[in-house]
Amino acid sequence: MARVHVCSVADLPPGEGRRVDTTPAIALFNVDGEFYAVADMCTHATASISEGYLEDDCSVECPIHTARFCLKTGAALCLPATEPLQTFAVSVEDGEVYVEVAQGEGA
Ligand code: FES
Numbered sequence: 850m851a852r853v854h855v856c857s858v859a860d861l862p863p864g865e866g867r868r869v870d871t872t873p874a875i876a877l878f879n880v881d882g883e884f885y886a887v888a889d890m891c892t893h894a895t896a897s898i899s900e901g902y903l904e905d906d907c908s909v910e911c912p913i914h915t916a917r918f919c920l921k922t923g924a925a926l927c928l929p930a931t932e933p934l935q936t937f938a939v940s941v942e943d944g945e946v947y948v949e950v951a952q953g954e955g956a
Contacts, residue, residue: 850949855886858944866909868899871950875937878920880907885920886937886948893930 855869855877866878874889876899885907889898896913903909908917908926916930923934938949 850951852940852947853950855946855948858941858946861946864903866899866901866903868897869948871948873935875948875950876901876909877939877946877948878903878909880920884939884941884946886939887918887920887923887934888936891916891930892925892932892934898934 853871861867861877861879863879863881866876868889869875869877875886876889878885880903887898891898891911893914893916896911898909898911900912901909904917907920909920910917914929916928917926918924918934919926923936925931925933940947
């Protein structure tokens, strides 16, 4: 695994998400100060999960067909998506956010 620096904590306020142009692209979210990273490409069709809508239960709603995914596990919580999103471990150190990606992947 490789640890990739993705942004500063100050760059992503609570309740917001952003796309990180790693390979594959990652959607990074700040949920009340906790950071979660999932694959940015929806498993149903072509949509950027980082442009989705955060829900109160730590899930994100796809902006195209409104499937919801758990940000903790990546699980698809409702149709039309049935396959989970890949999840990535996130760490915060000295105000900087890092994501673990497989070797060969990364920015
Ligand atoms: S593209 Fe995400 S639910 Fe269809």
